Amino acid sequence: MKKYDVVIIGAGVAGALIANELAKKGRSVLILEAGVRGPKERTDLVGNYLNSTNRSLGSPYNVFPAGVINKAPIEDAPNLPHYYDQDYNQPDQNKYFKSNYERRVGGSTWHWLGNCPRLLPNDFETASKYKIGVDWPIKYRDLEEWYCRAEHELGVAGDHDELDNYFGAFRSQPFPMPKIWPSYSDLLITQKLSGSSDLWSEFNDKPLALMSTPQARNSEPYDGRPVCAGNSSCVPICPIGAKYDASVHTKKAEANGADLLDKAIVTRIIADESGKITSVEYQDWEDKKHNVKGEIFVLAANAIESAKILLMSDLANESDQVGRNLMDHPQGEGQCIVNEPVFPFRGPPTTSGIDKFRDGTFRAKTAAFRLSMGNDGGGRSNPPQGVLKELINDNFGVVLRQNLKARVTSQFRISFLAEMLPSPDNRVTLSPDKDAAGIFRPRITFSVDTYTLNSFAVIGEVMKSIFLALGSKLEDINVKNPSFLPAGHIMGTCRMGNDPKTSVVDKNLRCHQHPNLYIAGASVFPTVGSANPTITIAALSLRLASFIEKQFKPVTQWHQTEKGQK
Amino acid sequence: MDELFLKLSEVLTGFNNLSPEAAKLYHQKLSESNAAGLESLLTAFKALLRDPKNDIEERVRQKIWADSTLKSVCQSIILIWYNASINPGSGITWQAPPQFYYDALLWRAVEAHPPAISGGYFGYWRYAPEN
Missing domain, CATH: 3.50.50.60 (FAD/NAD(P)-binding domain)
Incomplete structure (x- = not known):
């Protein structure tokens, strides 16, 4: 042989x-x-x-x-x-x-x-x-x-x-x-975040900004x-x-x-x-x-x-x-409704991320994490089929079509992966x-373990601050990740x-x-x-x-x- | 009956010029699970078409959507057209063949395209859709 x-x-x-x-x-x-x-x-x-x-x-x-x-x-x-x-x-x-x-x-x-x-x-x-x-x-x-x-x-x-x-x-x-070219939402979010680059400076001196993945x-x-x-x-x-x-x-x-x-x-x-x-x-x-x-x-x-x-x-x-x-x-996700369309579901599911939280002395106590900017509406947790099911309780026809478009095209998610x-x-x-x-x-x-699980609360606050900077209303933000x-x-x-x-x-x-x-x-x-x-x-x-x-x-x-x- | 189903589907989905081929398939598929309910709905819709008052969407809202039994059948028609499947998200029990999946109205409504079919050239996602 x-x-x-x-x-x-x-x-x-x-x-x-x-x-x-x-x-x-x-x-x-x-x-x-x-x-x-x-x-x-x-x-x-x-x-x-x-x-x-x-x-x-x-x-x-x-x-x-x-x-x-x-x-x-x-x-x-x-x-x-x-x-x-x-x-x-x-x-x-x-x-x-x-x-x-x-x-x-x-x-x-x-x-x-x-x-x-x-x-x-x-x-x-x-x-x-x-x-x-x-x-x-x-x-x-x-x-x-x-x-x-x-x-x-x-x-x-x-x-x-x-x-x-x-x-x-x-x-x-x-x-x-x-x-890879950034998505429409990447460019919009970059613009909207431009005045908030010093957010979370207690983590490190890197600006809060999108980077190409x-x-x-x-x-x-x-x-x-x-x-x-x-x-x-x-x-x-x-x-x-x-x-x-x-x-x-x-x-x-x-x-x-x-x-x-x-x-x-x-x-x-x-x-x-x-x-x-x-x-x-x-x-x-x-x-x-x-x-x-x-x-x-x-x-x-x-x-x-x-x-x-x-x-x-x-x-x-x-x-x-x-x-x-x-x-x-x-991993986990946070979602929001942006105050204007971001046109998801076109192109790769993500093209940019935020790498600022990947290193710093905070890692002695809390997991490092990377944020991924979604181009897929509400992501894994809130797909458009679910939105449709919710909307057909009240509407049909042209109104349904318009409401579905308004809701889904302004959905935006960030996902995180933690150390x-x-x-x-x-x-x-x-x-x-x-x-x-x-x-x-x-x-x-x-x-x-708690090193990672405790980071979820911190990440939730980070995602919330980003969504608020995008002009999202508090009631349109979901950053809860129980698991x-x-x-x-x-x-x-x-x-x-x-x-x-x-x-x-x-x-x-x-x-x-x-x-x-x-x-x-x-x-x-x-x-x-x-x-x-x-x-x-x-x-x-x-x-x-x-x-x-x-x-x-x-x-x-x-x-x-x-x-x-x- | 397929033609009537198609006409009702256009009212319920908010889209015109729906595919007769898809209408035939979806009509048949929904009949398999709820033939009686579908027939009642189409009979009620046919009656509305004879009434020249108001626009058809408003008449459907008043005479059909207000009836919880008929509304439920209407919702199943909307879902099958928007998803090209039955019971999406909570355990799909039937999936239309790929050519119908490509025409699922959900993606047209949100100015996107169904996953696994190209939206265009490299980088199109950088720009807003052109409608």
């Missing part, structure tokens, strides 16, 4: 980037993906979305022909039982885990929004700076070069000058594309993909591929010679007595077992699945940290229950650190106990700051690919030629 140079578990953004980088160098690479690939045409996925009756995050993806059982189940899939084993009867909404992910070739980037803010320098040093969380074993400057490369790989549109050195986050290269969606034709046409359905699917998803790099990896097996559910990573990994055991959707050998192994199956695979394999866990420190970015601290008690373990493939479901214990919304940012569980007693991987993402096993993805984040994780996942993955390549002897010219002729 063929022995691969590198076996990668998981075909999401981390696995896809690493596979492509190493395949380009002539390494023999195999990617194992538990879920499916395809369908072949993106339009089929869009059709699933249009035909679905719930329009959920997974509606384009979790559609299988009659009789086919999805052997890579996810949480919240329609017509399927819960995948997570957790206490759903728990009355406190802040005590269970709400985010899910896609198990398929391309992973959850299929339904991400594309936001690509970098972590800030102080996010890597929260223990030293604010006595919260832990320090990363690397600093912002160690990752900066890789952030630039990641922005070029994914195709990020952004405003270099605006972000360069913001909170000390220097940028050595411009974005590959100019920023760097996003992995094309503002120009890029990398063979079209420019964003404002279809407004980035979540759950971009119908034209203007927004990046990791199928871009799985295709590139395959074109460069990598093998990709879908429906290949890894059940065990096998080590010899010295701790060196020798092979990976997986089963296909017909429950047939297989084994594949390799020199180097990369676990990139997302924070829940990666932890699960290590626990099932009883590996890399001398520190007892595998599965611990599970984190998300708890969450690592806690050993927030963890993934193995459930005694099995899934449809006969594999352990993840048991999850999770609770959002959090999930961000889908599944992080922690295999933390990186210098000390093998308190971490799973070292600064090069190599497992302390296993010289040829690496972990990629947000599972290695020791802390999470207030940045959507994907661009950091991508930067770490490219850095890891470079490190792995250095473990091999240079590929011979003969090998490269042979690859080229394949």
Whole structure:
């Protein structure tokens, strides 16, 4: 049987980037993906979305022909039982885990929004700076070069000058594309907030102002993909591929010679007595077992699945940290009615944010947070279908039409995502229950602590002050968030650190106990700051690919030629 | 009956020139769950059309909307045209095929477009809609 140079578990953004980088160098690479690939045409996925009756995050993806059982189940899939084993009867909404992910070739980037803010320098040093969380074993400057490369790989549109050195986050290269144009409401709100830039100066000396959100969606034709046409359905699917998803790099990896097996559910990573990994055991959707050998192994199956695979394999866990420190970015929304139309639902759901609250000494006591300016009316909490239902109690005909227009076109929301601290008690373990493939479901214990929950009240006041500055009436403002919304940012569980007693991987993402096993993805984040994780996942993955390549002897010219002729 | 349904739909939705094809589909779909209620409503509407007094919207308000049973059927007609589905938001039980979804009146009313269909060229969202 063929022995691969590198076996990668998981075909999401981390696995896809690493596979492509190493395949380009002539390494023999195999990617194992538990879920499916395809369908072949993106339009089929869009059709699933249009035909679905719930329009959920997974509606384009979790559609299988009659009789086919999805052997890579996810949480919240329609017509399927819960995948997570957790206490759903728990009355406190802040005590269970709400985010899910896609198990398929391309992973959850299929339904991400594309936001690509970098972590800030102080996010890597929260223990030293604010006595919260832990320090990363690397600093912002160690990752900066890789952030630039990641922005070029994914195709990020952004405003270099605006972000360069913001909170000390220097940028050595411009974005590959100019920023996504701001929405009509961004421009209106910028104008209305211009006299309020000194609001909340007690947080720091940064002005209260909108900044363009760097996003992995094309503002120009890029990398063979079209420019964003404002279809407004980035979540759950971009119908034209203007927004990046990791199928871009799985295709590139395959074109460069990598093998990709879908429906290949890894059940065990096998080590010899010295701790060196020798092979990976997986089963296909017909429950047939297989084994594949390799020199180097990369676990990139997302924070829940990666932890699960290590626990099932009883590996890399001398520190007892595998599965611990599970984190998300708890989110919430505030809505208001602006005193003039802002014309939402046209273009991307967000194009700007307020980054002022992402750093400052306040973090010693309150979570950092980032505000995202909506371009989707009342957002997730107050969709226009609900407004319509309310209005038809009293009106029909032309009056209904006019009232609906007046209300919805002046709706505006801000959403926030808040920092969450690592806690050993927030963890993934193995459930005694099995899934449809006969594999352990993840048991999850999770609770959002007061550091984050207390920030909700502060964020509510911040959002209220912004809405008032926009000319909204107090009675038209809603900033109550009794519980959090999930961000889908599944992080922690295999933390990186210098000390093998308190971490799973070292600064090069190599497992302390296993010289040829690496972990990629947000599972290695020791802390999470207030940045959507994907661009950091991508930067770490490219850095890891470079490190792995250095473990091999240079590929011979003969090998490269042979690859080229394949 | 489809023609009558179409005429009533225009009064209830506030939109003219609705699609006869959609009217046929929605009429059929609503009949599946409440044929008797729909027939009563259309009979009442037909009677109003014979009365030349006042404008039709006002007559519907007085004679139909004021009747809670008929009003409820009217609301289901409005919702199916605006959403191209039944029971949106609280567990959709039926979704019209994509070509009808693209014409859902909700998005036209708010001068936007349904998600997953382009509103135009890159950056159009920077400007106010042109009506």
